[in-house]
Amino acid sequence: xxxxFNIKNSVDLRGLSCPVNAVRAKDAIAALGDEELIEVVVDExxxxxxxxxxxxxxxxxxxxxxxxxxxxxxxxxxxxxVS
Amino acid sequence: xxxxNRDQAALGKVGMMRQIQPEYYVMRLKAVAGDLTAxxxxxxxxxxxxxxxxxxxxxxxxxxxxxYVHQDNxxxxxxxxxxxxxxxxxxxxxxxxxxACPGDETCRWGVIDTKAMARELDARYFKAETPSKFKLAVxxxxxxxxxxxxNDIGIRGAxxxxxxxxxxxxxxxCVSFCPVKAIGRxxxxxxxxxxxxxxxxxxxxxxxxxxxxxxNAWVVGRKGYTVFIGGTMGKVPRFASVLKRIVxxxxxxxxxxxxxxxxxxxxxxxxxxxxxxxxxxxxxxxKEGLLEVTVQHKKQR
Ligand code: SF4
Ligand code: SF4
Ligand code: SF4
Numbered sequence: 114x115x116x117x118f119n120i121k122n123s124v125d126l127r128g129l130s131c132p133v134n135a136v137r138a139k140d141a142i143a144a145l146g147d148e149e150l151i152e153v154v155v156d157e158x159x160x161x162x163x164x165x166x167x168x169x170x171x172x173x174x175x176x177x178x179x180x181x182x183x184x185x186x187x188x189x190x191x192x193x194x195v196s
Numbered sequence: 197x198x199x200x201n202r203d204q205a206a207l208g209k210v211g212m213m214r215q216i217q218p219e220y221y222v223m224r225l226k227a228v229a230g231d232l233t234a235x236x237x238x239x240x241x242x243x244x245x246x247x248x249x250x251x252x253x254x255x256x257x258x259x260x261x262x263x264y265v266h267q268d269n270x271x272x273x274x275x276x277x278x279x280x281x282x283x284x285x286x287x288x289x290x291x292x293x294x295x296a297c298p299g300d301e302t303c304r305w306g307v308i309d310t311k312a313m314a315r316e317l318d319a320r321y322f323k324a325e326t327p328s329k330f331k332l333a334v335x336x337x338x339x340x341x342x343x344x345x346x347n348d349i350g351i352r353g354a355x356x357x358x359x360x361x362x363x364x365x366x367x368x369x370c371v372s373f374c375p376v377k378a379i380g381r382x383x384x385x386x387x388x389x390x391x392x393x394x395x396x397x398x399x400x401x402x403x404x405x406x407x408x409x410x411x412n413a414w415v416v417g418r419k420g421y422t423v424f425i426g427g428t429m430g431k432v433p434r435f436a437s438v439l440k441r442i443v444x445x446x447x448x449x450x451x452x453x454x455x456x457x458x459x460x461x462x463x464x465x466x467x468x469x470x471x472x473x474x475x476x477x478x479x480x481x482x483k484e485g486l487l488e489v490t491v492q493h494k495k496q497r
Binding site for chain 1 (some may be wrong): 367410
């Protein structure tokens, strides 16, 4: 993905079920610096819904997404905006 | 009808069913929307100890049944339950207990007050006689936890999403998370350059987009109830048909339910479920009749 963002890392949550996928995603996001972003790859369907909901609820921010084969890559930051 | 059969029908009417064990009965209790107070549960427990065999059975329609009540104990058991406001359920060809999910009172996906709706339906229709059994369910959203479309009449909370350009960051997440892939992104000629759209024919009005968009660019455009008719599982299953996709007022819901109910009472053959009657007469005919009557009814006011 061509991206203006500073993407630090990628976590692969494919194959993990709820709530493990959401917990791993939140742990990885919590470890980010203010300006950093992370790519989270998650299965489509219910897993995506659960992970997105947890990320939103935690106050983190999804900036971009990209469908992959049977999965979605989402770009997440710890803060609501990127400067 | 023999005296014995007549007695059985009378008992069935008040929620008591004969077991295969001679002289023993099942007492079916009513729990509208599956709710009982802790005190009521305690009373049910003591009645099951005293008059049953110390256990209860949970039905698939959110009810509790006390099994193995001897026929001589039916009346004292009923009175003991009535003292705590526990009513008997229904069996036979009539309106059964109304089931409902928790709805917007406690569930984050809930779009409607399912319990209030269930209580109102209970007050209007419970135990009303029908050609065959008649089941109603209310469910708070398209997750459909109480399976609106397996009921003779089902009511399901529904929203119609609306996209707000000013909040959208073009992250495209909604294209992926919509459970039925009803959202699409389109390039446009205007200065924005793009637009997100819903295919109304495939949208299930589920509120996933309005809940999950990171910037709340999907908002609730219209909100209301989807009314389903003619669902049944049982021996010859039939999924319910949509009578109306989004009904915006409670008043219109009750109006439609009333029309559907009356239509079934007037046209259903004995032991024929509502859905099978609809198939016999033709769904489009029925829908036209019900929706047309509603419109006329409105105009009169
Ligand atoms: S149907 Fe919707 S509102 Fe009702 S319990 Fe299920 S998710 Fe919640
Ligand atoms: S999820 Fe929201 S912000 Fe992202 S593209 Fe869809 S409407 Fe826009
Ligand atoms: S309401 Fe549900 S089905 Fe309709 S567009 Fe939104 S997410 Fe998709």
